[in-house]
Amino acid sequence: MAKKDTTKKENKSSELIKTFVIDEGKYKTLYTKKYTNHKPWKATDPSLINAIIPGTISKIFVSEGDKVNEGDKLIILEAMKMKNIITVPYSGIIKKINVKEGQSIPKGYLIAEMEIKLHE
Amino acid sequence: MSLRSKTLELLRKREQYLQGGGEKAIEKQLSMGKLTARERVLSILDKDSFQEYDLFVEHEARDFDMSSKVLYGDGVITGTGTIFGSPVCIFAQDFTVAGGSLGLMHARKITKIMDHALKLRIPLIGINDSGGARIQEGVNSLAGYGEIFFRNTLASGVIPQISVILGPCAGGAVYSPALTDFVFVVDNISKLFITGPEVIKTVLGEEISMEDLGGARVHAELTGNAHFFATSEHECFEQIKKLITFIPWNNSRRALPFKPKEPHKEFNVEKIVPGDPKLPYDVRDVIRAVVDDSDFFEIQEFWAQNIVIGFARMNGETIGLVANQPLFLAGVLDVDSSDKAARFIRFCDAFNIPIITFVDLPGYLPGVDQEHSGVIRHGAKLLYAYSEATVPKITVILRKAYGGGYIAMGSRHLRADFVFAWPSAEIAVMGPEGAANIIFRKEIVEAADPEAMRKQKVKEYKEKFANPYVAAAKGYVDAVIEPKETRKLLVHAIEVSKEKVNTNPHKKHGVPPF
Numbered sequence: 160m161a162k163k164d165t166t167k168k169e170n171k172s173s174e175l176i177k178t179f180v181i182d183e184g185k186y187k188t189l190y191t192k193k194y195t196n197h198k199p200w201k202a203t204d205p206s207l208i209n210a211i212i213p214g215t216i217s218k219i220f221v222s223e224g225d226k227v228n229e230g231d232k233l234i235i236l237e238a239m240k241m242k243n244i245i246t247v248p249y250s251g252i253i254k255k256i257n258v259k260e261g262q263s264i265p266k267g268y269l270i271a272e273m274e275i276k277l278h279e
Numbered sequence: 280m281s282l283r284s285k286t287l288e289l290l291r292k293r294e295q296y297l298q299g300g301g302e303k304a305i306e307k308q309l310s311m312g313k314l315t316a317r318e319r320v321l322s323i324l325d326k327d328s329f330q331e332y333d334l335f336v337e338h339e340a341r342d343f344d345m346s347s348k349v350l351y352g353d354g355v356i357t358g359t360g361t362i363f364g365s366p367v368c369i370f371a372q373d374f375t376v377a378g379g380s381l382g383l384m385h386a387r388k389i390t391k392i393m394d395h396a397l398k399l400r401i402p403l404i405g406i407n408d409s410g411g412a413r414i415q416e417g418v419n420s421l422a423g424y425g426e427i428f429f430r431n432t433l434a435s436g437v438i439p440q441i442s443v444i445l446g447p448c449a450g451g452a453v454y455s456p457a458l459t460d461f462v463f464v465v466d467n468i469s470k471l472f473i474t475g476p477e478v479i480k481t482v483l484g485e486e487i488s489m490e491d492l493g494g495a496r497v498h499a500e501l502t503g504n505a506h507f508f509a510t511s512e513h514e515c516f517e518q519i520k521k522l523i524t525f526i527p528w529n530n531s532r533r534a535l536p537f538k539p540k541e542p543h544k545e546f547n548v549e550k551i552v553p554g555d556p557k558l559p560y561d562v563r564d565v566i567r568a569v570v571d572d573s574d575f576f577e578i579q580e581f582w583a584q585n586i587v588i589g590f591a592r593m594n595g596e597t598i599g600l601v602a603n604q605p606l607f608l609a610g611v612l613d614v615d616s617s618d619k620a621a622r623f624i625r626f627c628d629a630f631n632i633p634i635i636t637f638v639d640l641p642g643y644l645p646g647v648d649q650e651h652s653g654v655i656r657h658g659a660k661l662l663y664a665y666s667e668a669t670v671p672k673i674t675v676i677l678r679k680a681y682g683g684g685y686i687a688m689g690s691r692h693l694r695a696d697f698v699f700a701w702p703s704a705e706i707a708v709m710g711p712e713g714a715a716n717i718i719f720r721k722e723i724v725e726a727a728d729p730e731a732m733r734k735q736k737v738k739e740y741k742e743k744f745a746n747p748y749v750a751a752a753k754g755y756v757d758a759v760i761e762p763k764e765t766r767k768l769l770v771h772a773i774e775v776s777k778e779k780v781n782t783n784p785h786k787k788h789g790v791p792p793f
Contacts, residue, residue: 176559179608179609179611181609181611181641181642181644181645181710182641182642182681182682182709182710182712182713182714183710183712183713183716184557184641184710184711184712184713185557186557186559186605186609186641187557187558187559187609188559188605188606188607188608188609188610189559189606189607189608190607190608191583191584191585191607191608192500192501193501193615194608197646197648198648199647200647200648200651213482213483214482238482263482263483263484265483265484265485266483
């Protein structure tokens with residue numbers, strides 16, 4: 160971020176001018192830092208179970224290959240002074256567990272992979 | 280003891296208390312590149328205007344051997360003074376005394392000066408430089424914070440409240456600045472966050488520096504929590520003083536007028552805006568071309584740069600400016616720009632500052648992250664703020680005013696008093712390309728050369744609808760004006776709106792989409 164009047168510099172750096180499409184109109188403009196850094200959206204894969212909150216795995220209730228039902232206990236994720244019980248979101252088979260008891264994980268960390276079996 | 284010797288004793292005692300945390304602590308403060316709390320207060324206020332209160336206040340903590348500890352002023356300086364002759368209440372946390380930590384009496388000093396500010400109806404300036412709650416005082420320090428937040432809220436919209444972050448401001452302490460109207464930060468000095476790097480490291484295993492987590496640049500660029508960014512404390516103080524000249528003492532007054540001054544010749548209003556509506560320009564140059572002395576005092580300059588807000592003067596009177604910025608993201612509205620403009624409009628409305636809006640936008644920013652961040656709710660704040668505002672509202676449409684963007688940007692339909700349009704204005708339901716593709720879909724698809732047909736239909740649509748006259752024919756635009764008349768008409772509009780009376784239905788308060 161330049162503190163001084165940025166306009167002169169911006170006018171010079173015309174290579175930074177991008178094309179921006181709104182309602183099929185093509186506009187010449189600069190991007191903001193936030194816009195440049197934004198990540199494209201990706202659909203979530205329901206067979207992957209990710210951590211909803213950062214914390215520590217204090218207990219794992221299942222093993223790889225277990226057949227589980229929706230609502231079964233998966234792990235206890237200790238976070239914010241609370242033992243959060245994370246349950247299985249869909250019925251199916253636990254294909255892979257990526258965490259160990261005692262491990263600290265960030266938000267979004269892949270805890271387990273499932274093979275979902277609906278209407279069985 | 281004679282009065283003379285008693286007075287001497289007072290002076291001796293005062294001298295001792297004015298030392299704050301003592302030589303060593305002061306040295307440490309200076310070595311961090313920071314001024315002392317007292318130097319800060321004296322630099323912001325007019326010379327010899329500072330009157331201090333509660334210098335001899337003592338803390339009452341008894342636990343953890345606190346009773347044996349002497350904390351001069353209990354870590355905060357409070358008082359009244361003037362800035363360019365205008366009165367203000369001020370407090371400054373003193374980091375040299377117990378790290379500026381907030382205990383019960385420290386908080387009491389702050390709430391007392393806040394109560395004064397609200398009673399006296401004068402602005403409040405708070406300088407934050409504190410390690411946080413004084414843990415030894417337990418729940419009493421939490422009570423202190425709560426009582427400060429409560430007063431910030433009551434004073435909101437009655438007196439201007441300014442927060443200056445000149446050191447750490449962490450945990451609950453951040454919420455007092457967040458509740459105030461303007462937050463000033465200084466590079467490498469200000470640090471604002473709810474949970475610090477240590478906690479983040481313990482809980483998440485993520486390592487981040489204080490500066491990257493909650494430094495001045497983060498809040499000026501990324502979060503929008505800061506309104507003014509400076510590279511030194513002295514630059515920051517100049518910004519505060521300048522801001523004070525633009526705003527009134529309280530909500531039943533107007534800002535003090537200045538001597539009118541013509542804009543500088545170098546800003547030629549007819550030479551800034553390109554004829555092609557797809558090309559960018561810096562809308563701040565348009566502002567500088569029409570306001571007094573070409574002096575535009577921008578707020579949140581580095582955050583949500585696709586909209587520009589700030590203060591200036593028209594014929595000596597303070598005005599608030601809101602303008603789409605085609606230089607960034609073509610000037611679209613999005614989550615951040617709506618938040619930025621909406622809050623500013625509400626400040627102007629609360630403090631009797633007329634609002635001038637410059638419009639040139641293609642619409643709202645498309646994108647999954649925008650929709651999923653709630654652009655509906657955030658965008659609605661802008662509609663709410665414009666609709667609710669009863670101060671004079673004058674809108675100038677420079678070029679594009681398409682779709683929802685046209686409505687949101689201070690349109691006639693949201694009770695603008697005057698809507699002017701340049702001949703280059705394009706007021707239409709959407710951009711010509713999009714509109715022609717929908718209206719003439721059949722013709723385009725069935726044409727022998729669809730691309731040629733599309734081009735022709737876009738051209739037809741542009742000629743017929745991309746102009747100010749359709750809206751002028753309905754009275755949605757009051758006057759189509761020559762660009763060079765802009766300043767004259769704005770000055771006139773402000774002049775005739777001085778006695779404007781406009782009220783909202785009686786209510787306790789509205790329920791804006793926060």
